[in-house]
Amino acid sequence: MGQLNSVLILGGSGQAGAGAAAVLRRWHPELPLTIAGRDLGRAQRVADELGAATAATVDLRRADLGLPADAEHTAVVAALWDHQLRGLRYAQERGLPYLSISSGLVDIAPEIVASAQRPSASAVLVASHFCAGIGVLATLHATREFERIDTVRIGAVLDELDAGGPAGLADLARWATATSAGLVRRDGVFTWVAEPDARTDVPSSDGVRVPGQSIAILDVPSIALATGAPNVRFDFAVGESAGRRRGGPASVELRIDVEGTGPGGEPRSLHRYLVHPEGQRPLTALGIALGVERLLGLRGEAVPPGVHTPEALLDASYAAERLAEIGAQFVGAPGGT
The missing domain is CATH 3.40.50.720 (NAD(P)-binding Rossmann-like Domain)
Structure with missing residues (x-):
């Protein structure tokens, strides 16, 4: 070239x-x-x-x-x-x-x-x-050994001190103004979920549950249509991160929970975090x-x-290699691999 x-x-x-x-x-x-x-x-x-x-x-x-x-x-x-x-x-x-x-x-x-x-x-x-798509790519990498995927639930915890610069904060405010409802895929149907059903807690890797809610985000249709999963939800919480609770900088966590079947049709589940100790900016x-x-x-x-x-x-898989290069890690979560 x-x-x-x-x-x-x-x-x-x-x-x-x-x-x-x-x-x-x-x-x-x-x-x-x-x-x-x-x-x-x-x-x-x-x-x-x-x-x-x-x-x-x-x-x-x-x-x-x-x-x-x-x-x-x-x-x-x-x-x-x-x-x-x-x-x-x-x-x-x-x-x-x-x-x-x-x-x-x-x-x-x-x-x-x-x-x-x-x-x-x-x-x-x-x-x-x-x-910018890292959540979707991390999920697809984590689920590569599934034969069939029935349910995907993503939970992101963003530190309140790591919401981005002025442009990032403006984006969050604009999206919140547009809708407080979440978009999920339920039994194969893309469905809007309003409060109080949208409200939930997102578990951090250290066991603390951070109040959050289902949100309208492109990750839901991207993951649903890429995997064929009839049930997909993305929950988002802003609060103190596990990294900051340990006395370090603001970290970011993405919990990935998947249910389905593995090779041969046996039931299979996956529970994993994608973590970066320096927050969302590197991702x-x-x-x-x-x-x-x-x-x-x-x-x-x-x-x-x-x-x-x-x-x-x-x-x-290439994205996962690049994630490792910048210091991101996949770590097991309670309840599975």
């Missing part, structure tokens, strides 16, 4: 964008990166730390994003909410792959419609899942970096135009 133009990272000086840029720099030292944000000084500091990167200011209210007319890019990453779809349109008009992480299940309709109206324009990776950064790597054909073939999700493009 010849020299690529730079990857334009909108929100590249924020937690998710800067983290993803750092991962991409480690994996692909020669890949040019453009760190774009509203504060040029902050973007420049991130670019200087990375090396082989440039900084730019962007205006998401403008069709050209406020970038020079001769700017050339190889992909567009929206590491923030592309609220007017300017980043997506910019990518479509130039035939560039596009990745987004902040629409959430409640906001993806305009993104999907825009992509469907111009299906041959760009490869669009909709990655507004938990940690989200990894999810974005995996998506960019795949979109550009830096691993596997370049992705054709159309709408894609993380589990449709990314190999779960």
Whole structure:
């Protein structure tokens, strides 16, 4: 593959964008990166730390994003909410792959419609899942030895001090305003669950149960349709993490509970945590970096135009290898393997 133009990272000086840029720099030292944000000084500091990167200011209210007319890019990453779809349109008009992480299940309709109206324009990776798809990939990796999957229940515990920067907090507030109901798959039917049925406790790895609730998140349809499981639920809790209770930094935990059958049809269950001692930022950064790597054909073939999700493009076993590299661990949970 010849020299690529730079990857334009909108929100590249924020937690998710800067983290993803750092991962991409480690994996692909020669890949040019453009760190774009509203504060040029902050973007420049991130670019200087990375090396082989440039900084730019962007205006998401403008069709050209406020970038020079001769700017050339190889992909567009929206590491923030592309609220007017300017980043997506910019990518479509130039035939560039596009990745987004902040629409959430409640906001993806305009993104999907825009992509469907111009299906041959760009490869669009909709990655507004938990940690940019890492939760889905971790679940698929954990369930690879099941013959049939009947039930998947995911429980995420996010430390209250690790909800992200201003953009991440705004995403959480926007999603909460859109709906307080959760989306589950129950007996094969995608169903909205309202309070009080949505309320539940999410168990941490140290046994503490954190109050939470079922949420509307893309992980539910992604896991359900990828595994065929007729029953899928994703619970989410924000509170003090197990890492912080031990006196360390804020950690993040994803509990994966699965029921089904193994080879030969015998009953099988799995109860496991995916844990990172440094919180959600490394996982989200990894999810974005995996998506960019795949979109550009830096691993596997370049992705054709159309709408894609993380589990449709990314190999779960490869993602697990990368998770181990960044210090994430799969650990057994009470009740099973």
